[in-house]
Amino acid sequence: MNVPLNIDWQQILLHLLNFCILFGILYFFLYKPVKDFMEKREASYKKQHEDAESALKEAEQKRNEYEEKLAGAEAEIAAMKSEAGAKNAEERARMMEQTKTEAAAILESAKKRGEMEHDKIIAEAQREIADIVTTATEKIVLSADVSKSYDEFLKSAEGNVKNE
Amino acid sequence: MSKKKKVIPIVIFFVILIAIIVGIILLGKPAPRAESLSETMRDAVLHESMKVSLFGLKDVNPGLISAFAVTAILGVFAIICRIFVIPRFKEIPGKFQLVLESVVGIFRGMAKGNSPEKNKVLSAYIFTAGAYIFVGTLFELFGFQAVSTSGASIPLPAPLADINGAIAMGCGSYLFILIGGIANNGFHGLLGTIKEFSLPLSMSFRLFGALLSGALVTELVYYSMYLSFVLPVIVGVLFTLLHALIQAYVLTLLVSIFYGEVSEKKLEKGKRKKKNKEKNNINTNTMTPEVSK
Numbered sequence: 001m002n003v004p005l006n007i008d009w010q011q012i013l014l015h016l017l018n019f020c021i022l023f024g025i026l027y028f029f030l031y032k033p034v035k036d037f038m039e040k041r042e043a044s045y046k047k048q049h050e051d052a053e054s055a056l057k058e059a060e061q062k063r064n065e066y067e068e069k070l071a072g073a074e075a076e077i078a079a080m081k082s083e084a085g086a087k088n089a090e091e092r093a094r095m096m097e098q099t100k101t102e103a104a105a106i107l108e109s110a111k112k113r114g115e116m117e118h119d120k121i122i123a124e125a126q127r128e129i130a131d132i133v134t135t136a137t138e139k140i141v142l143s144a145d146v147s148k149s150y151d152e153f154l155k156s157a158e159g160n161v162k163n164e
Numbered sequence: 165m166s167k168k169k170k171v172i173p174i175v176i177f178f179v180i181l182i183a184i185i186v187g188i189i190l191l192g193k194p195a196p197r198a199e200s201l202s203e204t205m206r207d208a209v210l211h212e213s214m215k216v217s218l219f220g221l222k223d224v225n226p227g228l229i230s231a232f233a234v235t236a237i238l239g240v241f242a243i244i245c246r247i248f249v250i251p252r253f254k255e256i257p258g259k260f261q262l263v264l265e266s267v268v269g270i271f272r273g274m275a276k277g278n279s280p281e282k283n284k285v286l287s288a289y290i291f292t293a294g295a296y297i298f299v300g301t302l303f304e305l306f307g308f309q310a311v312s313t314s315g316a317s318i319p320l321p322a323p324l325a326d327i328n329g330a331i332a333m334g335c336g337s338y339l340f341i342l343i344g345g346i347a348n349n350g351f352h353g354l355l356g357t358i359k360e361f362s363l364p365l366s367m368s369f370r371l372f373g374a375l376l377s378g379a380l381v382t383e384l385v386y387y388s389m390y391l392s393f394v395l396p397v398i399v400g401v402l403f404t405l406l407h408a409l410i411q412a413y414v415l416t417l418l419v420s421i422f423y424g425e426v427s428e429k430k431l432e433k434g435k436r437k438k439k440n441k442e443k444n445n446i447n448t449n450t451m452t453p454e455v456s457k
Contacts, residue, residue: 005209005327006210006211006212006225006327008224008225008328011224011326011328012331014218014231015228015231015329015332015333016332018228018235019231019292019332019336022235022238022292022296023292026239026242027288027291029239030245030246030264031268031288031292032288033250034253035268035287037253037265038268038269041255
């Protein structure tokens with residue numbers, strides 16, 4: 001068969017065979033190992049990226065949680081503060097009341113004591129006056145001199161006053 | 165003084181150079197050629213006379229020998245890489261590792277970009293095809309010699325400058341697309357591939373034409389001795405390096421585009437309508453609040 005351009009089917013097949021062999025060699029010895037290596041590296045980088053992403057997400061979540069907790073804690077602190085304030089005021093009021101009653105009691109007792117003292121002094125004075133009066137009357141009766149005895153009475157009364 | 169001192173040796177050097185060149189041109193008798201220019205050109209296309217014996221089994225075009233040589237070179241390179249380089253790959257790549265990774269990455273990216281659904285085999289295929297075309301085209305630059313059946317020494321051409329190699333590459337790629345279409349899409353894939361019946365022809369002859377033209381121009385330039393100073397640098401770079409890159413890129417891109425088209429899952433009509441409806445719903449939903457505002 002005379003084909004134009006000297007095309008030789010056998011040689012074409014030989015070229016094809018050659019190319020197939022080349023394909024096999026290049027695929028198994030060069031292309032596949034390089035591709036596998038690249039894919040492995042890509043996968044490892046992807047994994048790293050994903051890990052980092054998930055870690056970031058977790059951290060974000062935790063931060064949110066803590067922020068919420070912090071906000072809760074602040075509210076709690078405020079509540080505690082107000083409660084403590086209320087308790088304090090109550091305590092103060094109670095103590096004020098107590099001191100007031102105590103002061104009133106002290107005052108009462110002081111008053112009582114003062115009155116007692118006062119009564120005692122008056123009683124003593126009365127007794128002394130009675131004594132003076134008795135002595136004076138005794139003297140007057142004994143001397144019978146009215147004016148003199150009157151003077152003496154005055155004198156003795158004066159002296160008593162001075163002594164006191 | 166110092167400037168003059170510097171200039172003088174340079175001038176002398178160039179004078180000697182020119183004298184030698186003139187001497188070569190005037191005195192040299194061109195060596196007797198194995199074939200005339202027209203024969204050389206014709207043979208570059210048809211390979212009628214300059215055949216190479218393949219282990220004594222068959223007389224083949226030198227392109228086939230080049231193809232085997234390229235496979236051997238790439239195979240040795242791959243095995244060396246597998247044994248010495250790849251086990252020492254690091255997380256942060258070194259220079260050579262970076263080169264390997266970026267080459268693999270380029271083809272993977274191309275496969276993924278053009279065929280988003282199925283691209284595992286495709287990326288391996290275009291990696292091999294790209295490497296084969298690139299290295300095969302550069303192979304021409306080294307000018308490895310082979311002995312033809314007539315006893316003359318011929319430089320090995322690029323494997324794809326041989327029409328058999330180009331057809332093998334083009335039809336092989338078409339076959340690969342066909343298999344991919346059937347495997348991923350069944351009957352639809354088969355029809356989709358057959359629809360592009362001109363693809364093997366266009367792919368084969370694109371490769372063949374591009375590489376052969378480079379080979380022919382190079383051959384033409386090298387045939388005449390007067391043109392073999394300086395000019396081959398430009399010609400070599402233009403028709404070899406650029407071709408290597410461009411052809412590798414074009415074929416791999418074409419294969420991945422067609423593969424992607426053929427292996428793409430076709431949505432059934434009902435499903436498509438439903439999808440469109442959903443889309444419209446979404447659009448109206450998103451539109452209404454704006455309108456009400």
